[in-house]
Amino acid sequence: MNLNYFSEDTKLPLVITPSNGDVSKQSLVEWIASNKEMLNEKLREAGAVLFRGFQIDSAQDFEDVSKAMDNDLKDDYLGTSPRDKKSGFVFSASELPPHYPIMQHCEMSFLPSAPRKLFFYCHVEPIYGGETPICDFRKVYEELDPTIRDEFEFKGVKHIRNYSAPDDTSKNAFQLKKWNEMFLTTDKSIIEKKCADNDIVCEWKENNGLRLINKNAATKIHPQTGRKAWFNHAQVFHVSAAAEEYHKIFKRQKRWETLKTSVLLDVLTFYKKLTKNPNDQSMHVTFGDDSQIPDYYIEHIQDVIWRNMVIQPWKKGDVICLDNFSISHGRLPYYGPREIMVCWTS
Ligand SMILES: [Fe+2]
Incomplete structure (x- = not known):
């Protein structure tokens, strides 16, 4: 795998892409399983790890990749966004209308059960806007x-x-x-x-x-x-x-x-x-x-926050893992199709 930072300035996120032509979900899941300690170390340090260029095609694929990173996924949600369930632990990121601004936040920061890790997956790439900017809240x-x-x-x-x-x-x-x-x-x-x-x-x-x-x-x-x-x-x-x-x-x-x-x-x-x-x-x-x-x-x-925000356009199949105790996320307005999914750990 290739490991590079999206932005050398902010060191956020760490981007992992395939290096040997094998882009299958299974190879990614296996690679995560055998490099878990290193990945967790990178996640603690950078706060965000983005997997790009792999064949992640469905809510279930996304759930499998997320589970490889952390098996402790949860389906209990007491936040503010309207969400639809897509698979056992995967939900639509937000059903809020496209023009609504979603300001940067660490997920459910006001609850004692705020998740430690958060995963997003791009199922349908937006045509205009619709990025999920992230920011280092440290x-x-x-x-x-x-x-x-x-x-x-x-x-x-x-x-x-x-x-x-x-x-x-x-x-x-x-x-x-x-x-x-x-x-x-x-x-x-x-x-x-x-x-x-x-x-x-x-x-x-x-x-x-x-x-x-x-x-x-x-x-x-x-x-x-x-x-x-x-x-x-x-x-x-x-x-x-x-x-x-x-x-x-x-x-x-x-x-x-x-x-x-x-x-x-x-x-x-x-x-x-x-x-x-x-x-x-x-x-x-x-x-x-x-x-x-x-x-x-x-x-x-x-x-x-805006001074420190990293805005990267989504690519279909992207999966990003955030350390929710360090890194915030939000959503920019968009038009046209867009489908982003989310899951989280305890
Ligand atoms: Fe959120």
Whole structure:
């Protein structure tokens, strides 16, 4: 196999390609099995390993490659994206509409069960956009303004999510799933138990909606390397985040549609701030002591993230493995076909 970095500057990701003409899934699975220790070492160091040029054609192929890297795959999902199941442990990465920005995040950072490893697979290559940029959140931690970073570390972060009732018929572009779709049950006692098991505070609202609250540290120390990473969803959940993200996206994707979405988001964000109690937004984030996080803090975090982001176009058959305690991921808007799948470990 050939081992090279996609970017020598960032050393992210490490790209592994076939060197002897044998591109079969089976040869990759066998090679991973016999080089597992070296691969795990590389993964800890770089944070991301991309397998490119192999014949990975289906959700099952992807699951086999991922299992060769780590046999401990999970199918329990308490995150925010709508996802469809493709095989035993493989899901669609996100069913969110193509123009939605998905800001950089370490998967389920607000849960005690955040996965250690995350795998993505490109089944259908996008025609335009649709990259899954990644970012080294260890570097983000190091490069943040120490005053802002200290405040986050001192106060922690409170993540708030609001889910509508099963019978809710109102149309809201920002609304998350209904709570029965999230938990796949209408039995409130099962939901309460699941929340308790995952350190989630759940509050039933008057309109039969559900509010989930997670209070977390803003950073995480990697259990194996001891390095600290930025580890929260502040610049994903914050009310001003999507509009600011779109300003950055427009600098990269100079399309008329991108500009229209960006202007619309500016207006909607302004309206949301004026009209809605922050705790009732579909998603919201405050410091752990309930004080509000200023908009310019969020902009600063986004600036540091975009400075460190690695954006590589997908190739059909790509499989990328991320150390979720070091490296974040997101999604750029796209048009045309695109099918990316995901699986994760405990
Ligand atoms: Fe994600």
